[in-house]
Amino acid sequence: MLTNYQSGEFFDEMVSENGEPRSHYQWFYQLVHQFSEQELLEKHETAQLSFLRQGITFTVYNHTGGTERTMPFDFVPIIIPDPKWKQIERGMAQRVAALNHFLCDIYNEQQIVKDGIIPAEFIEQNPYYYKEQAEGINVPLKKPIFLAGIDLIRDENGEYRVLEDNLRNPSGMSYVFQNRYVMRQVYPELFFQHAIETLEQQFSELHQAVISHMPEHAPQGKAPNAVLLTPGMYNSAYYDHVFLAQQMGIELVEGRDLLVRDDIVYMKTIRGLKRVDIIYRRIDDDFLDPEAFRPDSALGVAGLLRAYRKGNVSILNGIGNGVADDKAMYAFVPDMIRYYLDEEPIIPNVETYFLRDPEQLDYVLGNLEKLVIKNVGASGGYDMLIGPHSEPEEREEFRKKILENPAQYIAQPTIKLSRAPAYQDGRFYPCHVDLRVFVMNGHETHVLPGGLSRVALKEGSLVVNSSQGGGGKDTWILAGGGVANA
Structure with missing residues (x-):
């Protein structure tokens, strides 16, 4: 069923330009050919049912309310x-280190502003800049980012680029x-021959x-008590929290x-x-404390x-943090890496146009059909225009909103997002991914091996978000030959 698979004009994760499987996919390609159509279909359906039985869901909100869905799986x-994963x-450790420096800086000395690297208005006018609430706080480890979710894409040359930083409450x-x-x-056969980085x-x-972020005045001589604070079962990412x-x-x-009580946080239990x-x-900043927000x-x-200001509790x-993952601030992250670390970025950004600049605004308004337009405050694929896939009336609507x-908006070139085969509806076809x-920050920085591969399952779509019809794939880091241990 993969024989007629065409990679097309995009970089394909599995198949090279000449139609042959890439070396690290060769064994997988051959194994799939051993399955019959019926076996593939049964395995696909079993996988979807497994998600349903375990209650692995998210909520999509629209004008009619919330709809509970399972994450489509491929x-x-x-x-x-x-070597590529290394x-x-x-690159991820470097980027998050610079962003942590930036957050500590702008809520204290603001040296990066004084040195003219970032204009003051980009910070002061940012809706996620909470100067009054966060200024001068002694953040444990000087790492306000305990967990980051950095979204990467591959361009038409197969090079990785950072698409977005998620530094507030990254989910998934x-x-x-x-x-x-x-x-x-469902596919135990796939794990027999190759060593895959374990998640155990x-x-x-x-x-x-988590526990390395001890507050300054935590009780000595006892293990810290950590909790996960959720908005509750109606939140779209509640499964993630649980x-x-x-x-x-x-x-x-x-x-x-x-x-x-007395500036110390307590949890109510049946024992007091x-x-x-x-x-x-x-929980987002705005809802964290009704006295301060x-x-x-x-x-x-x-x-x-x-309690946080007095060093009696840590908040992760x-x-x-939202001031650093704002889509407008994203364009300055390479400058932050050079400024704070004196290094060149290992993984580059996607080129970005600022629409507050008159020249860039003119260019963007004249080329809406070629560009991707994003609302700097939106996420999940909302309030976004994908120029090549848009209708004239959509472009006119965005023109009015931009003017x-x-x-409130940035623009980026329409990157030829890499693709990979997906098996849906009884056939293989290429989908953008x-x-x-996920980067964890404690005393040391640790990157989760693999991460969440998201796939635009709707044929031809560029939007991978689950709320917009996207699904997920397993991500394997090959650790070398031998028996798999995943």
């Missing part, structure tokens, strides 16, 4: 040879583990990263389960109050910011 893995690891890590679990259950120790790495808390062995709590030292929060928030904990990720508020890499 069994063709993304395979990355070890480059990605170094649970799917990395569930994708691997389903692959091992990764929860220990994540837990170590799964991570269970696997790390920490309590999953909602705002109503916590209280602040128990002190909380570290909060891995999955939105007074109408019922999700947060009154007085939490006071840090407050105000109304140019600073990207990769979310």
Whole structure:
């Protein structure tokens, strides 16, 4: 069934320009040819049912309310040879190190602004810059980014580029583990011949990263008590919250389960109050503390910011991280790497146009049909124009929105996103893919081997987000020959 597969004009993860499988996919290519059409179909359906039975879902919100869905899964893995993965690891560690420096800097001395690297207005006018709440806080380890989700793509030459930084509440890590679990259950044949980087120790790495963020005034001589703070079961990523808390062995709590007394955070238990030292929060800044942010928030904990400021509790990720993953700030990250680390970026950005610049604005307005336009404050594939796939009326609508508020949008060239085979509806066809890499920051920086490969399952689509019809693939890092250990 793969014999007639065509890679086309895009870089293909599995097949080279001459139609032959790449060396690290050769064995997989041959193995798939041994399955009958019926076997492939049965395995595909079993994989989807496995997600359904385990309740692996996310919620898509629209004008009619929320719809619970399982993440569509595709069994063709993304395979990355070890040397290429080592480059990605170094690039991700470098990028997150610079971003941590940047966040500590702008909430303290603002040296990068004084030295003219980043214009002050890009920070001061950023809606996610919480100067009043976050200024001067002594962040444990000086790492406001405990967990980052960096989205990578491959261009037409097969080179990796950073598409987006997610530094507030990156989601999707649970799917990395569930994708691997389903692959091992449904396609055990694929794991017999090759050594694949294991995921078994990764929860220990994540837990170590969490508890290493001890607050300044934590009680001495006892293990810190960490909790995961969720908005609750109606949040679109609630499955992610439950799964991570269970696997790390920490309590999953909602705002109503916590209280602040004498600037110390406590968790309510049947045995009374128990002190909380570290909060891995999955609640946005605005809802974290009704005293310091939105007074109408019922999700947060009154007085939490006071306890944080006094060094009695750590909050992961840090407050105000959104200023660093804003789509407008993204263009400055290579400059941050040069400024703070005195290094050249290992993984480059995608070229980006700032629409507040009159020259760049004119160029973009004259070339909407060639570019991708993004709202700097939106995520999940919303409020985005993909020029080559748009209708004239859509482009006209975006033209009006851009002219109304140019600073709210950025533009990028339409990258020829790499593709990989997907097996859907009984056949193989090429689909665009990207990769979310998860970077954990404790005393050391650790990159989860593989990450979440997302695939635009709708034929011809460039949007990989699950909320827009995308699905997931398992991601394999080949550790060399021998028996697989995944």
